[in-house]
Amino acid sequence: MGTITLDRDQEFNLDTTLSCGQVFRWTKVGAWWCGVVGDRVLKIRQDGQTLTFTGASPSFVRSYFQLDADLAAIVRSFDRDPFIHTATERCRGLRIIRQPAWECTISYLCATNSNIPMVRQRIEGLARQFGRELTFEGTSYFGFPRPHVLTSACATTLAVCKLGYRAAYLSETTSTLAAARGWEEKIRMLPYAEARGVLMSLRGIGPKAADCILLFAFQKYEAFPVDVWIRRIMSGHYAIPRDVKSEYERISRFARAYFGPFAGYAQEYLYCARK
DNA sequence: GCCCAGGGTGCGC
DNA sequence: GCGCACCATGGG
Numbered sequence: 001m002g003t004i005t006l007d008r009d010q011e012f013n014l015d016t017t018l019s020c021g022q023v024f025r026w027t028k029v030g031a032w033w034c035g036v037v038g039d040r041v042l043k044i045r046q047d048g049q050t051l052t053f054t055g056a057s058p059s060f061v062r063s064y065f066q067l068d069a070d071l072a073a074i075v076r077s078f079d080r081d082p083f084i085h086t087a088t089e090r091c092r093g094l095r096i097i098r099q100p101a102w103e104c105t106i107s108y109l110c111a112t113n114s115n116i117p118m119v120r121q122r123i124e125g126l127a128r129q130f131g132r133e134l135t136f137e138g139t140s141y142f143g144f145p146r147p148h149v150l151t152s153a154c155a156t157t158l159a160v161c162k163l164g165y166r167a168a169y170l171s172e173t174t175s176t177l178a179a180a181r182g183w184e185e186k187i188r189m190l191p192y193a194e195a196r197g198v199l200m201s202l203r204g205i206g207p208k209a210a211d212c213i214l215l216f217a218f219q220k221y222e223a224f225p226v227d228v229w230i231r232r233i234m235s236g237h238y239a240i241p242r243d244v245k246s247e248y249e250r251i252s253r254f255a256r257a258y259f260g261p262f263a264g265y266a267q268e269y270l271y272c273a274r275k
Numbered sequence: 276g277c278c279c280a281g282g283g284t285g286c287g288c
Numbered sequence: 289g290c291g292c293a294c295c296a297t298g299g300g
Binding site: 112114117118225 | 279280281282283284
Binding site: 113114115117118121122162163164165166167244245246 | 289290291294295296297298299
């Protein structure tokens with residue numbers, strides 16, 4: 001059983017962070033959150049400034065939840081009007097998680113044009129069909145499928161996972177990435193715009209999914225994913241310039257210029273406070 | 276039956 | 289480069 005005691009000024013809200021829709025494999029049972037990250041089962045709870053967990057080392061937990069990022073400074077950097085300010089208050093302690101790149105990529109490929117419960121169901125299906133069985137405290141869990149396993153996945157088994165038309169995208173992108181050694185490091189080194197181009201060259205990864213992956217796996221916080229919720233929120237509350245770019249680029253570029261280098265963080269607060 | 280959801284692709288213009 | 293039909297799937 002590991003423990004981390006947060007400093008008084010080290011703001012963090014585990015509930016908000018895990019339930020805001022950035023990750024899909026966590027569920028809360030009583031006071032405990034239980035989730036699978038890659039091939040590890042992690043159980044964690046928060047009591048005030050204390051995090052208690054099993055299944056991972058303190059350094060993993062720190063890195064996964066990005067506990068050493070200066071959240072107060074990040075929020076201050078984009079807290080520039082009453083509307084976003086309300087969102088930051090409603091979702092106080094929300095941190096952007098650092099997800100494994102492969103898992104994040106496939107997850108957001110599965111997430112297109114779907115609601116969150118559907119995405120969770122798909123990913124759970126993929127894990128059950130193609131992931132390693134992990135026994136944790138007497139219960140079976142399934143790790144996130146590895147690239148080479150998904151590469152050889154047959155269509156009929158894949159169909160069980162209810163991916164719909166995304167199944168073909170998943171097969172192609174899986175093969176591409178399984179053959180592309182060092183793709184993660186390459187993207188990590190590239191600046192935002194170029195990294196985004198590489199991700200968008202993958203089948204089934206468009207502007208929105210690419211931005212999610214850059215934000216949630218690569219810590220490129222200028223990425224500003226625009227889904228239907230964010231599009232509504234942004235056009236409803238902000239004066240988006242009417243240049244000739246596509247609507248996605250209009251909103252996304254405006255947000256970067258307006259909110260600054262942590263625009264993606266602002267997006268997450270807006271998304272979390274959407275209802 | 277309809278509309279919607281953390282959209283992407285491929286086409287015609 | 290932009291707009292638009294189409295794409296499976298389940299829930300409301």
